[in-house]
Amino acid sequence: MAIKIIGTGSYLPENVADNHFLSTIVDTNDEWISQRTGIKERRLSSGSNEGTTFMATQAAMRAMEDAGVTAEEIDLIIVATASADSYVPNTSCQVQGEIGAIRATCFDLNAACSGFLFGLNTADAYLETGMAKTVLVIGAETLSREVDWSDRSTCILFGDGAGAVVLRKMDGKGGILASVTGSDGTQGEVLTCKGRGIQNPFHKSRRKKDYIQMNGQAVFRFAVTTVPKYIKQILKKTNTDVNDIKFFVLHQANRRILELIAKRLKVDMDKIPMNLDHYGNTSAASIPILLDELNKNDLLDEGDKLILSGFGGGLTWGAILIEW
Secondary structure, eight states: OEEEEEEEEEEOOSEEEEHHHHTTTSSOOHHHHHHHHOOOEEEEOOSGGGSHHHHHHHHHHHHHHHHTOOGGGOOEEEEEOSSOSOSSSOHHHHHHHHHTOTTOEEEEEOOGGGHHHHHHHHHHHHHHHTSOSEEEEEEEEEGGGTSOTTOHHHHTTBOEEEEEEEEEEESSSOEEEEEEEEEOGGGGGGEEOOOOOOEETTEEOOOOOOOOEEOHHHHHHHHHHHHHHHHHHHHHHTTOOGGGEEEEEEOOSOHHHHHHHHHHHTOOGGGSOOOHHHHOBOGGGHHHHHHHHHHHTTOOOTTOEEEEEEEETTTEEEEEEEEO
């Protein structure tokens, strides 16, 4: 039996904010952003009617259509997000209500930009143990609500969007072959987005809602060290040669990070597809959006080996080997 991705889908808002547009908001310019990040433009939500739940729902329906499954067949819905529209109900339950997946168990998880990988791992466990037969995993973010649009060090990086996959346990070979995930809470302060302060009869917080704050250099060092290390670990664990991997589907954070990862893995950049120039960093949504682009552009064939890998706040990281 194999646990396979049988459908993909994604959703991006229509609003495009290119670097020239951002230069009218903060002290920056296209050359400064492009050289440091590789990002040219990003998609931004049009408002409350195009929030995390809406985008997650759209991506989910497209993945289900691609997989040829109905809402009634979905046993489990996992949404990875750090920017939910509400604390309660969670995003996955709202998606369930929108698509009519009346049989599904639903929960969200937050591992920041690694969230989709953690969601795939969790789905794999449910499917492997027989607790579910068909699972919908979604990465969705409305990061435009979480950034300070006067802070040029962060607002240039992030975009909104959602990606989704449908997984099923099937006869045959391939599918998810191996995975590794990890966390290091001792470095959590290098990337934060704190919630509201405590308000109760014993304490009145004066803190307003915080926005995303990041030590960019620390995150850069962490990414270019951690991602290659765990990709190599999973290759060794499965006795897979790096040259057997068709694509490394990596979290889309920064072009220079991806170039350094390629250098440390000793692979050509044509094995590391990128769309961050158009969408920026969409956190938990970045890997499934890119995976859907590869799938919809007929770049994936049965038997292709892929590595999905990323890193995020927490700090968190993960890598998954898949045979398509």
